[in-house]
Amino acid sequence: MICRHVLRQPMYLPSRLTIRSNSARLFSSSFKVLNKKNSDKPDGKGKNKELITKQPLNSDLEKFSPDLSSKVSKPTGGLPAIDAKLSDLMQEPNFQYDPKNNKLETSYEFHAPKSPSQTKNDQIKENHNKSRFKTMLPSLLVGVAIVWGFFTYDYLRENPNKDTDTELLRDDKFLSYLITFKHKIDDDHYLIELTRKNKGRSFTPYGKLFDGKKLWSIEIMQPDINIVRNYTPLPLYVAGVSPDTKEPHLKLITKSEEEGKFVIVVKRYNTGEFSRWLTNLNLLDEVKIRGPHTEHKIPFHPLDKYQDRPQLSSLLSNIEPDPIYPEEIPKPESFNFYGAGTGVMPLLQLLYSPNPPKGFIHAFISLEKESNLMDQFKTLNYFAEKCGRVKFTYLVSENNERLTPEYINKPTLPNFTGILDMKVSEAAHREKLLAQKKREIKNQIQGGGGTSSPSQVDEIDHLSQKPVIYNGLELIPKIQVSMKPDAKPKRFFFFNKGDDLPQPSFTFICGPENYISYISGKPQLNNLEGKDYGEIGGLLKDKGWGLYNIKRLL
Ligand SMILES: Cc1cc2nc3c(=O)[nH]c(=O)nc-3n(C[C@H](O)[C@H](O)[C@H](O)COP(=O)(O)OP(=O)(O)OC[C@H]3O[C@@H](n4cnc5c(N)ncnc54)[C@H](O)[C@@H]3O)c2cc1C
Known part of the structure; x- marks a missing residue:
């Protein structure tokens, strides 16, 4: 079997064999041999012509008749002269046959069978590749999960329902707060500290909320039954808890780092659904708050x-x-x-x-x-x-x-209702200064020992009608008595030390x-x-x- 196989499969040949190429090369080389032989015998030109005639070789041999007139001692040793056609053909230049130029060539791939050890090695390699994939599978899954998680987080971050507000409060939207402290004051009163969720951010400064210019409240929402109630925030936060009494130590909010917190005091009504729900909440429970709602604006002053x-x-x-x-x-x-x-x-x-x-x-x-x-x-x-x-x-x-x-x-x-009150107040102030000045001048005149002449006293009495000018400066301007306020004395009670x-x-x-x-x-x-x-x-x-x-x- 093996011999037959070897014979049929000439392994010593190059794997890619072009038949036309080889036959052409053999054909060419046989011509060269002939050419060489003839070139050794210059007199055999005519015989060579016969050799390349199209008749079979045997008939050429039969027709062969040596030239007996030749002076060559052994006439059989000579060859007939080469046919002129063949000679011309032999004169043509030798060319290299390039199989690539032959478009009609047929090529055959030769795949040598794999040896058992090679097959085994390939099998091992394939298994190895398969098992590598298996070992890498968990890592791949983790990687995919991380990428998925990242995109989900990114999506949630962009989710419009997610709290991305940097406002401490908004009057058009409920924002998330956490209950960060709850203290029972007595049977039915609770102190609750509320902290804005995502407190890491900087929020709208407190000054704009607790500014002493308005009374305001917040709305807290009960999400299950969708009802809201108002509560009054205080600018306080829980700074610590007493270990003995468990009472919170409250501090006033003054600095920006304490922003995001405030305190409410809630009365719990036994029949009040909302106050019961609110006071039942636990630490770190979330509530939704909207505000501020201005209950009263303190008028401008x-x-x-x-x-x-x-x-x-x-x-x-x-x-x-x-x-x-x-x-x-x-x-x-x-x-x-x-x-x-x-x-x-x-x-x-x-x-x-x-x-x-x-x-x-x-x-x-x-x-x-x-x-x-x-x-x-x-x-x-x-x-x-x-x-x-x-x-x-x-x-x-x-x-x-x-x-x-x-x-x-x-x-x-009221002390101030408009611009007229400003003018009245200024006039009252001038009158006060004037009365003070009059007293000083009277004291100087009387203290100087001299008695004031009627004209001098008149002048002082009429001072309120004239501006007081010193060194060209109008120290006390002229007062318009018509603007004297009726309630003038009351306006200065605040500065008196009376009861x-x-x-x-x-x-x-x-x-x-x-x-x-x-x-x-x-x-x-x-x-x-x-x-x-x-x-x-x-x-x-x-x-x-x-x-x-x-x-x-x-
Ligand atoms: C601007 C504003 C600020 C507020 N600030 C606070 C605050 O800081 N702290 C606080 O605890 N509450 C405050 N409230 C009251 C609060 O909004 C609720 O009305 C209260 O918590 C009761 O709600 P509820 O649903 O539990 O009771 P509801 O179901 O409304 O009422 C239950 C029972 O309680 C009685 N009740 C309700 N409210 C009062 C009341 N104020 N006084 C007496 N009896 C009442 C009702 O007559 C009823 O019998 C404020 C209200 C407003 C309008």
């Missing part, structure tokens, strides 16, 4: 253009003194605040904010129990009293204290509906503008208060 009143501090000694405001500017407004229970929160928001109101506040707070208000709030309120900003009167039901007419002040006119406190020109009432009705009559808010058209009644009406100087916060 020219003193707003001057330095802010310093914020309170957890230490009395740390509170900066009030700036000295120019006397020719109208004095700040003073107001009453009547609050019940958590209705005190709007007042505390104003008092604890940076830039608290510059006027004086008469605060009457009704509580069911002493425990309703945290001691830390009472301490801060006491500090505010010591700074001459507020006077607190707490009326506690369990001590049989009630709000009675004796706690109701009479209203006064009288500045009179309020405005009153806030905040609490349950029956409390508000008792003090000021029933509010009427059923209109599109949300304005209070309810007639003023109750204790405030009796003292001369009207709709124009009352704000009922319900």
